[in-house]
Amino acid sequence: MSGPLPDTPADPVEDYLDRLLVTLSGSPRQVRHTLAEVEAHLHDAVAEGVAAGLPESQAQAQAVARMGPVHEVTGRGPALARPSLALGRRLALTAALVGSAGFLAVGAAGLVARVLLAAKGSAFLTAPWPSGSYTRADCTHWLAGDPGAHSCVTAMLADHAGDFLLQAAAAGLLGLIGLAAYLALRERWQDRATLTALPAGTAEALGTVLAALAALAFLGQAADTEMVQHGIGAGEPWSLGAAAAVAAVVFAVALWRVLRRSAVA
Amino acid sequence: MRSERLKGHLDLLLMSVLSRGPGHGYQVITRLRDRSDGAFELPEGTVYPALHRLEESGLLASAWDVVSGRRRRIYRLTAAGEAALAEQSKQWREFSGSVGRVLGTPAAKPALRPAITGLTA
Numbered sequence: 001m002s003g004p005l006p007d008t009p010a011d012p013v014e015d016y017l018d019r020l021l022v023t024l025s026g027s028p029r030q031v032r033h034t035l036a037e038v039e040a041h042l043h044d045a046v047a048e049g050v051a052a053g054l055p056e057s058q059a060q061a062q063a064v065a066r067m068g069p070v071h072e073v074t075g076r077g078p079a080l081a082r083p084s085l086a087l088g089r090r091l092a093l094t095a096a097l098v099g100s101a102g103f104l105a106v107g108a109a110g111l112v113a114r115v116l117l118a119a120k121g122s123a124f125l126t127a128p129w130p131s132g133s134y135t136r137a138d139c140t141h142w143l144a145g146d147p148g149a150h151s152c153v154t155a156m157l158a159d160h161a162g163d164f165l166l167q168a169a170a171a172g173l174l175g176l177i178g179l180a181a182y183l184a185l186r187e188r189w190q191d192r193a194t195l196t197a198l199p200a201g202t203a204e205a206l207g208t209v210l211a212a213l214a215a216l217a218f219l220g221q222a223a224d225t226e227m228v229q230h231g232i233g234a235g236e237p238w239s240l241g242a243a244a245a246v247a248a249v250v251f252a253v254a255l256w257r258v259l260r261r262s263a264v265a
Numbered sequence: 266m267r268s269e270r271l272k273g274h275l276d277l278l279l280m281s282v283l284s285r286g287p288g289h290g291y292q293v294i295t296r297l298r299d300r301s302d303g304a305f306e307l308p309e310g311t312v313y314p315a316l317h318r319l320e321e322s323g324l325l326a327s328a329w330d331v332v333s334g335r336r337r338r339i340y341r342l343t344a345a346g347e348a349a350l351a352e353q354s355k356q357w358r359e360f361s362g363s364v365g366r367v368l369g370t371p372a373a374k375p376a377l378r379p380a381i382t383g384l385t386a
Binding site for chain 2 (some may be wrong): 033034036037038040041043045066067068070072073074078119261
């Protein structure tokens with residue numbers, strides 16, 4: 001059984017290639033190709049220095065100095081080689097993933113609410129405002145939107161339920177746009193520096209925690225509404241809680257897979 | 266020559282170097298240095314983004330080969346690259362010719378007039 005490799009003396013060429021590897025962006029193939037090109041170039045330059053009579057260590061240092069800073073090879077300027085940029089990108093990817101998942105969950109809650117509305121009616125989905133908190137003009141407005149309603153309260157409930165479904169649909173659309181942006185950015189930012197700027201599974205862990213907290217809050221509110229108001233208006237928190245719970249499970253499964261991959265690697 | 270000034274003409278110079286025959290990155294930078302008698306010194310890493318950009322533009326093509334026991338990416342000028350090189354060379358000659366005419370040839374220094382004529386013999 002072999003033990004850990006003994007410490008090797010500092011090798012400027014190897015150090016340079018390490019720095020280049022964590023800075024290069026592009027597809028894995030582009031990264032491999034550029035790294036292979038630069039490695040061959042540096043070995044040629046070292047061989048030329050040694051042939052000219054330099055000690056190997058000096059030839060290595062000279063080859064690296066002639067190559068110039070890593071950002072010359074990446075062609076993206078020194079700013080883009082800074083770790084803070086990689087961290088910023090990683091944070092943006094995390095926010096895009098968790099945020100779009102949140103909006104998608106609200107969109108899914110709208111679908112659940114639509115089913116609840118059909119099954120149990122608008123009084124189950126949304127609670128009416130307390131009497132005295134709305135005006136006659138409000139009633140006129142609600143009844144105009146629902147001419148078949150028997151009363152102002154019925155029209156109000158239909159209006160509020162419609163608003164919730166519309167807002168949920170808009171959130172779902174935003175979630176889809178956010179998800180598309182996340183996938184595009186993830187495809188574009190595949191450099192190792194960005195990929196390793198945060199521990200593996202950070203986004204999944206954050207998503208799991210936030211979704212679980214949201215699920216607990218909404219499901220708790222729904223249960224409270226069931227008990228205190230006999231179910232009137234419980235549909236909204238039930239649908240939001242169910243969608244958040246599903247999101248938490250999806251994130252948790254994704255986190256488990258990431259952690260298992262990391263353990264295998 | 267300052268590398269910033271050189272970078273503005275790097276594409277033209279790289280295409281010109283490769284018009285003499287295919288080569289990998291290290292050969293390209295060596296030929297560039299040799300053909301300029303050492304005047305064109307720039308960070309050698311600069312050539313790679315330029316080579317990749319030219320390849321993406323279709324002016325260069327590359328293929329992997331084993332040279333001296335090591336895998337190398339060999340670049341060559343494409344037909345589009347040859348046309349671009351001819352056009353950019355023409356533009357450069359016109360530009361440098363115009364700059365040269367504006368600057369003119371160095372004027373002959375006027376003969377120094379003795380400050381105190383009385384000191385002359």
